[in-house]
Amino acid sequence: MVQAYILIQTEVGKARDVAMAIKEIDGVARVDSVTGPYDVVVLTEAHTVDELGKMVVSKVQQVSGITRTLTCSVVHL
Numbered sequence: 001m002v003q004a005y006i007l008i009q010t011e012v013g014k015a016r017d018v019a020m021a022i023k024e025i026d027g028v029a030r031v032d033s034v035t036g037p038y039d040v041v042v043l044t045e046a047h048t049v050d051e052l053g054k055m056v057v058s059k060v061q062q063v064s065g066i067t068r069t070l071t072c073s074v075v076h077l
Contacts, residue, residue: 002049002074003029003044004056004072004073005043005071006060007071008069009067009068009069014039014064015039018065018066019033021065025055025060027051030042031043052071
């Protein structure tokens, strides 16, 4: 299982709408609204890196109100 955190910046006033929409995407394990330079942090899970990438590009980044994403893969040291 591959995991990654997606850090999301949203349009002003859209963080709640974005978080609610992302919760419905398959592969999303957790969604939190946060303060700071990012508005929403998402923990995702997929079987492969390719599957994870496809989820980010074809599903997460298509949610209305998102202006920027940063995907951080989880590594086990």
